[in-house]
Amino acid sequence: MTLATPITVIRGRFLDIQKTVSQAAEIADQVRYLEDGVMITEQGKIRWFGTWNDAQTHLPANVKIEHYPEQLIIPGMIDTHIHFPQTEMVGAYGEQLLSWLNTYTFPTEIQFKDQAYAKEIAQFFVNELLKNGTTTALVFCTVHPESVDALFEAAEQHQMRLIAGKVMMDRHAPEALCDTADSSYEDSKALIEKWHGQGRALYAITPRFAPTSTPEQLEKAGQLKAQFPDVYVHTHLSENKDEIAWVKELFPEQKGYLDVYHHYGLTGQRSVFAHCVHLEDAEWKCMHETDSAIAFCPTSNLFLGSGLFPLNKTWQQQVKVGLGTDVGAGTSFSLLQTVNEAYKVQQLQGDKLSAFESLYHATLGGAKALHLDDKLGNFNLGKEADFVVLNLKPTALQQLRQSRSKSVDDSLFALFTMGDDRNIEATYIYGQKAYSQSETFK
Numbered sequence: 001m002t003l004a005t006p007i008t009v010i011r012g013r014f015l016d017i018q019k020t021v022s023q024a025a026e027i028a029d030q031v032r033y034l035e036d037g038v039m040i041t042e043q044g045k046i047r048w049f050g051t052w053n054d055a056q057t058h059l060p061a062n063v064k065i066e067h068y069p070e071q072l073i074i075p076g077m078i079d080t081h082i083h084f085p086q087t088e089m090v091g092a093y094g095e096q097l098l099s100w101l102n103t104y105t106f107p108t109e110i111q112f113k114d115q116a117y118a119k120e121i122a123q124f125f126v127n128e129l130l131k132n133g134t135t136t137a138l139v140f141c142t143v144h145p146e147s148v149d150a151l152f153e154a155a156e157q158h159q160m161r162l163i164a165g166k167v168m169m170d171r172h173a174p175e176a177l178c179d180t181a182d183s184s185y186e187d188s189k190a191l192i193e194k195w196h197g198q199g200r201a202l203y204a205i206t207p208r209f210a211p212t213s214t215p216e217q218l219e220k221a222g223q224l225k226a227q228f229p230d231v232y233v234h235t236h237l238s239e240n241k242d243e244i245a246w247v248k249e250l251f252p253e254q255k256g257y258l259d260v261y262h263h264y265g266l267t268g269q270r271s272v273f274a275h276c277v278h279l280e281d282a283e284w285k286c287m288h289e290t291d292s293a294i295a296f297c298p299t300s301n302l303f304l305g306s307g308l309f310p311l312n313k314t315w316q317q318q319v320k321v322g323l324g325t326d327v328g329a330g331t332s333f334s335l336l337q338t339v340n341e342a343y344k345v346q347q348l349q350g351d352k353l354s355a356f357e358s359l360y361h362a363t364l365g366g367a368k369a370l371h372l373d374d375k376l377g378n379f380n381l382g383k384e385a386d387f388v389v390l391n392l393k394p395t396a397l398q399q400l401r402q403s404r405s406k407s408v409d410d411s412l413f414a415l416f417t418m419g420d421d422r423n424i425e426a427t428y429i430y431g432q433k434a435y436s437q438s439e440t441f442k
Contacts, residue, residue, distance in 0.1 A: 007060055008041045008431045011052060012068035012389070015408065016075050016378040017356070017364045024315050027356045032379070033408050038065075039073075041385035041431030044159065049379045066433075068389050071425055072411070074359065075378050076135025076386030077335040078366030081234075081274040081295035081324025083140040084125040084151055084164075085109045085118075089328045097240040097304050100329065110176045112142040118150035126154040130435035132333040133424040135386035136367075136376060138234055138272055138295070138324075139164040140206060143177050145187050149194075152201045159199060159430040161384065163232050163370065165206035166191055170217045173208075181216035185224060192228050200384075200430070204232035204272075210247045210260045222265035232270045232370075235261065238283070239275035240306045258283040267292045270371050274324055275300075277307040284317045293369035295324035296361075298341035299331045311342065312351050322369030323361050335362050336419035343416065355413035385431035390415065394422040 014037040018030045038055035040048040048058045059065070085108060092104040112118045129137055141147040141164055148166050155162040168184040169177060179187065188205060196203035205224050207213045213221070225233060238244055238257050247257045254260045258279070261267055267290035274295040279287070287294065296309050314321040324330070325338050332338065339358040346353040367377030375384050392411060393399035398418050405411040415423060427435040 006432075007063050008385070008428070009059060009063050009065045010039045010041075010068070010073065010387075010428075011065050012037065012071055012073050014039065014049075014073045014379060015359070015412070017360050018378060018380065020364055020368050020373055021360070022315075022318065024354070024357050027354075027360050031356055039379060039385070039387075044385055044430035046379055046381055046383050046385050049381060068425070070391075072390045072392055072415075074388055074390060075363040075376070076388055076427070076429070077133050077362045078322060078370065078376065079129070079134045079137040079325050079335060080272055080293070080322030080366055080369050081140075081297055082137050082327050082330070084122060085112050085140070085142045085147060086328030087121055087125050087128070090331060092328070095304070097243055097306060097329075098246075100304060105328070106174050106177055109142045110174065112147040113144045113176070115146045115150065118144070118147045119153070122147075122150040122154040125151070126158065126160065127435075128333045130158065130427045130429070131424060132335065132421050133388035133390070133427055134333065134335060135388070135427060135429055136161045136370070136372070137163070138204060138232070138370060140234065141166055143167045143169055143179050145191055148191050152195050152198075155201065156199055158434045159432070160434070161200040161202070161372075161376070161386070163202040163204050163234070165204035165232070165234060168205070168207045168217055168221055169212040170214050172212050181214060181220045184217055185220040188221075188224055189227075192224070192231055196228070196231055202232060203228075204234035205266070206234050207266070209236040209243070210257065211243070211250055215251075218260070218264040218266070225265055225268070230270070232272065233261075233266045233268070234272050235266070235274070237261070237273035237276050238278045239301075240304070241278060244278060256280055256283055258286055262286055262290065272322075272369060274326065275306065275309070277301055277309050284313065284319065287319045288317050291320070293320035293322065293371075295326075295369070296321055296342065297324040297326035297330055297338075298345045299338055300324075300326035300329035301345070302341060303331055304329050308345050308349055310349065311346055311353065320365075320369045321361065322366035332420070334420045336416055336423060339416040340419075355409040355416060358416050359412060385428065387428050388424060389426040389428075390419075390423050391425040391437075392423065398423075
């Protein structure tokens with residue numbers, strides 16, 4: 001598959017974090033802000049990046065410069081945990097995790113065996129990501145292989161880097177949503193061979209969570225991981241206290257919830273565990289030693305009443321972390337809104353979350369959590385050219401607030417506190433404009 005990528009030249013105010021760090025306090029030193037910068041992209045990658053003055057000898061002839069003098073340009077935002085089949089059930093009332101799954105989620109997901117329906121929602125979902133400035137996401141599909149095909153096909157139209165996989169689930173769910181240990185293995189293997197590394201698509205082995213997989217199925221998931229070591233693992237962990245108690249009942253021979261996944265070979269540098277609100281000390285240690293990552297999902301943790309995630313602890317324990325919107329228990333596709341809630345979750349625990357740390361988690365830190373920080377997350381040369389053009393003042397209130405801003409981080413903090421999809425002026429994928437607020441894109 002050839003990727004069509006003409007040269008793009010962008011001029012404007014650029015903000016990114018130059019390299020990954022091991023402590024939050026180090027982020028400020030890595031912030032790069034160009035008041036009048038230029039980015040030249042070719043074949044989807046960043047070919048040149050620097051100031052307008054230095055750019056003069058590098059500007060290609062006959063290429064129109066896209067100039068955003070008032071806006072702020074940041075790397076594309078990265079969503080490390082989201083469910084595309086739950087798009088239509090955001091804001092479903094009043095349950096906690098286990099009853100929410102039974103009442104809302106499973107009935108919704110049954111519809112995705114219909115290929116036409118899966119395609120319609122996949123299209124809507126990808127457009128929503130772009131509209132919200134999300135350029136990469138790690139995505140849950142349903143148990144139906146058709147849902148995976150539909151999503152990757154929708155992403156492929158924009159040359160978008162998505163990681164996704166078919167849910168593996170062979171117990172404790174409606175019959176219409178259950179596969180078997182063998183069929184989940186065969187279906188997943190066929191999808192890996194079809195999609196992993198095709199264009200920018202990557203595959204994730206996706207057991208829903210330990211309670212909905214038999215030991216036989218988890219063994220098969222581990223077998224897939226051993227066969228395809230560069231494929232991802234994506235599942236849920238320690239979201240809710242009732243869930244944790246249930247896992248301990250179902251797997252008494254294991255030392256705890258994470259140990260179930262670890263036992264079956266499902267931890268590692270490309271393994272991402274959503275939530276991790278209630279990890280035990282031994283589990284933090286295991287996360288660090290296996291280089292596994294956490295997706296922190298503040299809007300869903302608050303919505304389902306699951307608890308407050310200790311973000312500071314990820315720095316203390318040296319565990320990779322990214323942000324997840326977790327739509328549909330999460331209440332917004334917007335990572336700006338997600339950061340707004342993340343800040344409040346830290347406040348409730350007596351901790352702080354700075355604007356620059358928020359930017360780090362939404363971009364380069366998210367890329368590191370997905371083991372993609374060599375490809376994504378900032379404006380370093382050779383990186384894939386996914387970025388977002390932000391309008392800092394789309395509303396009268398934001399305009400007033402930004403007019404009083406004292407610094408870049410003050411402007412950024414106000415954006416994260418007040419921002420949503422109205423702030424996304426344009427989203428570029430692989431150097432090409434994939435969404436613009438003022439233009440209609442298919």
